[in-house]
Amino acid sequence: MRALLAHRLAAPVAIALIVVALAFILPSNFYLRVAALVWISALAVIGLNLLMGFAGQVSLGHAGFFGLGAYAVAVLPAQFSLHPLLALLAGALVCGLIAFVVGRPILRLKGHYLAVATLGFGILIAMAIANESWLTGGPDGMPVSRLTLFGWRVRGASTWYWITGALLVLGAWLAVNLVASPTGRALRALHDSEVAARVAGVDVAHYKLIVFVISAVYASVAGSALALVNGFVTPDSANFIHSIELVTMVVLGGMGSVFGSLVGAAILVVLPQVLTTFHDYEHLLLGLMMMVIMIVLRSGIVPSLAALIRRTRP
Amino acid sequence: MPDFLQFCVSGLTVGAVYALVALGFTIIYNASDVVNFAQGEFVMIGGMTTVFITAAGVPLHFAIPAAILAAMVIGLLLHRLAIEPARGASAVTLIIITIGASIFLRGGAQIVFDKQFHSLPAFSGDTPVMIGGAAVLPQSFWVLGGAAVIVALLWFFFNRTLLGKAVLATAANRLAARLVGINTSFVVGFSFVLSAAIGAIAGILVAPITLTSYDIGALLALKGFAAAMLGGMGNPLGAIVGGLAVGLLEALGAGYISSTYKDAIAFIVILAVLFVLPGGFFGRASTERV
Amino acid sequence: MTNLMTRMGLAALFAGAAAMASPASAADTIKIGSSLAITGPASFLGDPEAKTLELYVKKINEAGGVNGKQLELVVYDDGANANNARTFATRLVEDDGIVAMIGGSSTGATMAMIPVFEDAGIPFISLAGAVVIVDPVKPFVFKTPHTDKMACEKIFEDMKAKGIAKVGMISGTGGFGKSMHGQCLGVAGNYGIEIVADETYGPKDSDMTPQLTNIKSAPGLQAVVNPGFGQGPAIVTRNFKQLGFDVPLYQSHGVASKSFIELAGDAAEGVRLPASALLVAEKLPDDDPQKAVVTSYKAAYEEATGQPVSTFGGHAYDGLMMLVEAMQRAGSEDPQAIRDELEKTSGFMGTAGVVNMSPSDHLGLDLTAFRMLEIRDGDWVLAD
Numbered sequence A: 001m002r003a004l005l006a007h008r009l010a011a012p013v014a015i016a017l018i019v020v021a022l023a024f025i026l027p028s029n030f031y032l033r034v035a036a037l038v039w040i041s042a043l044a045v046i047g048l049n050l051l052m053g054f055a056g057q058v059s060l061g062h063a064g065f066f067g068l069g070a071y072a073v074a075v076l077p078a079q080f081s082l083h084p085l086l087a088l089l090a091g092a093l094v095c096g097l098i099a100f101v102v103g104r105p106i107l108r109l110k111g112h113y114l115a116v117a118t119l120g121f122g123i124l125i126a127m128a129i130a131n132e133s134w135l136t137g138g139p140d141g142m143p144v145s146r147l148t149l150f151g152w153r154v155r156g157a158s159t160w161y162w163i164t165g166a167l168l169v170l171g172a173w174l175a176v177n178l179v180a181s182p183t184g185r186a187l188r189a190l191h192d193s194e195v196a197a198r199v200a201g202v203d204v205a206h207y208k209l210i211v212f213v214i215s216a217v218y219a220s221v222a223g224s225a226l227a228l229v230n231g232f233v234t235p236d237s238a239n240f241i242h243s244i245e246l247v248t249m250v251v252l253g254g255m256g257s258v259f260g261s262l263v264g265a266a267i268l269v270v271l272p273q274v275l276t277t278f279h280d281y282e283h284l285l286l287g288l289m290m291m292v293i294m295i296v297l298r299s300g301i302v303p304s305l306a307a308l309i310r311r312t313r314p
Numbered sequence B: 001m002p003d004f005l006q007f008c009v010s011g012l013t014v015g016a017v018y019a020l021v022a023l024g025f026t027i028i029y030n031a032s033d034v035v036n037f038a039q040g041e042f043v044m045i046g047g048m049t050t051v052f053i054t055a056a057g058v059p060l061h062f063a064i065p066a067a068i069l070a071a072m073v074i075g076l077l078l079h080r081l082a083i084e085p086a087r088g089a090s091a092v093t094l095i096i097i098t099i100g101a102s103i104f105l106r107g108g109a110q111i112v113f114d115k116q117f118h119s120l121p122a123f124s125g126d127t128p129v130m131i132g133g134a135a136v137l138p139q140s141f142w143v144l145g146g147a148a149v150i151v152a153l154l155w156f157f158f159n160r161t162l163l164g165k166a167v168l169a170t171a172a173n174r175l176a177a178r179l180v181g182i183n184t185s186f187v188v189g190f191s192f193v194l195s196a197a198i199g200a201i202a203g204i205l206v207a208p209i210t211l212t213s214y215d216i217g218a219l220l221a222l223k224g225f226a227a228a229m230l231g232g233m234g235n236p237l238g239a240i241v242g243g244l245a246v247g248l249l250e251a252l253g254a255g256y257i258s259s260t261y262k263d264a265i266a267f268i269v270i271l272a273v274l275f276v277l278p279g280g281f282f283g284r285a286s287t288e289r290v
Numbered sequence C: 001m002t003n004l005m006t007r008m009g010l011a012a013l014f015a016g017a018a019a020m021a022s023p024a025s026a027a028d029t030i031k032i033g034s035s036l037a038i039t040g041p042a043s044f045l046g047d048p049e050a051k052t053l054e055l056y057v058k059k060i061n062e063a064g065g066v067n068g069k070q071l072e073l074v075v076y077d078d079g080a081n082a083n084n085a086r087t088f089a090t091r092l093v094e095d096d097g098i099v100a101m102i103g104g105s106s107t108g109a110t111m112a113m114i115p116v117f118e119d120a121g122i123p124f125i126s127l128a129g130a131v132v133i134v135d136p137v138k139p140f141v142f143k144t145p146h147t148d149k150m151a152c153e154k155i156f157e158d159m160k161a162k163g164i165a166k167v168g169m170i171s172g173t174g175g176f177g178k179s180m181h182g183q184c185l186g187v188a189g190n191y192g193i194e195i196v197a198d199e200t201y202g203p204k205d206s207d208m209t210p211q212l213t214n215i216k217s218a219p220g221l222q223a224v225v226n227p228g229f230g231q232g233p234a235i236v237t238r239n240f241k242q243l244g245f246d247v248p249l250y251q252s253h254g255v256a257s258k259s260f261i262e263l264a265g266d267a268a269e270g271v272r273l274p275a276s277a278l279l280v281a282e283k284l285p286d287d288d289p290q291k292a293v294v295t296s297y298k299a300a301y302e303e304a305t306g307q308p309v310s311t312f313g314g315h316a317y318d319g320l321m322m323l324v325e326a327m328q329r330a331g332s333e334d335p336q337a338i339r340d341e342l343e344k345t346s347g348f349m350g351t352a353g354v355v356n357m358s359p360s361d362h363l364g365l366d367l368t369a370f371r372m373l374e375i376r377d378g379d380w381v382l383a384d
Helices: A002-006 A010-025 A029-054 A062-080 A084-107 A111-131 A157-180 A182-192 A194-199 A204-230 A240-253 A258-296 A301-312 B002-032 B039-055 B060-086 B091-112 B138-160 B162-172 B174-179 B184-210 B217-231 B236-257 B262-276 C002-020 C043-062 C082-096 C107-120 C148-161 C175-191 C209-216 C232-242 C258-268 C277-283 C291-305 C311-330 C335-343
Strands: B129-131 B134-136 C029-036 C070-077 C100-102 C124-126 C141-143 C166-172 C194-201 C223-226 C249-251 C272-275 C371-376 C379-382
Touching (some): A010 A029, A010 A258, A029 A204, A029 A240, A062 A240, A084 A111, A111 A240, A111 B217, A182 A194, A194 A204, A240 A258, A258 B091, B002 B039, B002 B134, B002 B162, B002 B217, B002 C209, B039 B060, B060 B091, B091 B217, B162 B174, B174 B184, B217 B236, B217 B262, B236 C209, C029 C082, C043 C291, C043 C311, C070 C082, C082 C107, C148 C175, C148 C249, C148 C272, C166 C175, C175 C194, C232 C249, C277 C311, C277 C371, C277 C379, C291 C311, C311 C335
Parallel strands (some): C029 C070, C100 C124, C223 C249
Antiparallel strands (some): C272 C371, C371 C379
């Protein structure tokens, strides 16, 4: 069984099983929507986790890429009558390019300096989106035209559930393959010790840049997916708070764990829906649970529990 | 010229608050490597507690120490209940814990206090003083003077008292500090209490100008963090310079370039500085701890 | 082991799902939904709105309910976040099974929720300001507050009467300020108003003296307008006094709560703004047709909450009462029937003014619903 858990494809297969199983269990469109939101967040979190968990680089500006992806499918079809799918690809391409261009100087920074640089970068994107109303509709946001595929209008919670679920499984599958590739090995070396990696002949800057670009593309695609599901975008998707949420999801679920990305996303998306019954105490409890989880399961939920299970059943 | 002075006064006043928040970050970071994102919440607690105690009829000069004390108790609890139990966890785990703490404190404040904005009466009236054509509120002098006094006291504390030297020793090398008999856990807890007090004082001084509410903390934490990094993480002088610089950049940016993009201007300068000086103004190359 | 992990994941989600499920509702209640910015940057809107809805649903139920049934109110806090609002809208429609919706404190949240209610065919009364909500008209969407465009027109009308032509603007960059700023620029020409200075500030900014310094040096400046809500306008007003302007300051209907006067202090003296009659309830002449409504709402709200009344809570009151009357006229709780009756609302006297809806107007207020107010001796008075 441990071999099964350790298998490269364990996480994507597990995620696929969850997506399929929940489809038969969730009772209403509302639950399907919440699940779709979880899949979308998890997709962005997997990308960020590649950067944080495998390459050991923090980004406090990933919502910027998320927002760019969201606005790509809103603005490009509205302004240039581009098909939403092409707009999604264009958004991903633009985010990849931006990450490539700013990545090299930003990733020279270390630790908290990298954090504040990515933070500033994300805020610049969020400000541009909120202020250039002629293009983006400003702080009140703008509508997104419905996605049509082969003349069929994509709509309905269950349709989006399957589309976003498939995207997530695809994202998880690509991520585990990346991790198992020579690039992934270089990345892990980098996470363990940048100096050692450099001594061993790893082109550190190059690999950091690659994973930064990849994680930006993940965030962008997730943002596009959210915009298409909602049919409406606001600058909230790009703001600093959202960046922090994404980082929190990574750490809660477990750095370096693809399955943990899903768990972290699920907690931060589902928990507020559960906590609504507590009204005024909602934020108090959310903060409390974040603290307790991190104190008790300090490596993140999935890695900590996995270690616990390994210890109790040798 | 009067315009320039007016911009500078605005920038320095706001910047002094950023500087005090950045100073709080620095003190805790030096003692424990924790980047405390709940630092802005201390500012909120200082301002809001003073508002609510004075509203209950207590004179300002009793309310202020009470509010500072409240913030110090919460700072101590934060350390004892959330940071100490997670000792040895990775830096990023500790950051998430402090983010959780800030959500928790904000959630608590909206219950204990309310969700409205509040103001305090200015300590020396609202009549502006004219300096070189710039209208300066007397409260601005309180903010700037208060910040200066805090910095002077801290300098004295760190350089002239045994406890202060213990804190510095812990910051320099925790293991060595423990070996020479310093109770490092106490020192870390003390640094939380000290930071909480500084944050609360900032929150009280500035409340008559910028108003206060239960959710002002997040933005201050963001700006204070940026200021601390601009100055060079771990350097108290850097925190002060960084805070004042961010405040001035915002005010001059709003005045001369674009009020819409004033925050952007501050961050563009921060990015530019970090590209040239990857350790901030006063950063040491060896301060990397992640 | 994979199975174990899967099961654990499933169990976690199930636990969530179970806790989310609301108790089955009895058939003899009418469910009304609401998603408001009870916390977050627009909490000064959502907080009084939620309190008003809870207060009046209780009052209505004590008086026997509607059509012989009790009202059941389901309120969620979206924190003015559009994505959250969208999720709660889906939840209200799919899970809670509401027949009508009141809320959406902010324009962004409202716009994100509109497709849900349009698709489900459930009437949605928004409490947000921007004109885009009801222009173009959407079959199931209504709103109660005056639009930002009307506020601009009312302000410019007042300026024109005073011979003011050169105006400086300082606008918040939040949704409200940004939208109103655009509307004001659009209609300024109709009143012969020239915008000689145009500055902005962020929603959480704490000092606006740099912007105001620039406005002050604009040549020929005759007045300043500040579209925005929250604490920003209070700081602008204080900075305005600090810098010693000698021209009038106009605020928007976004500051129409007593807390603005408290926060701005002495600096608020002489500030003019368009607002509904609610703020001057006791000062209205006895023959004013709105007096009864506004004084009773004000008294009820202030007694129940201990906080001063604001026009924002009034918008929620108007929405709820219009909805109740529509249900009574329809004699049923069928969403389509409620919608049809809402659209026929005419002569409804609310806190915002007289509402006359039509198939082409889902707001139903005109400029007369706005009063020009001035702040004197720390209180609102009707400006002449």
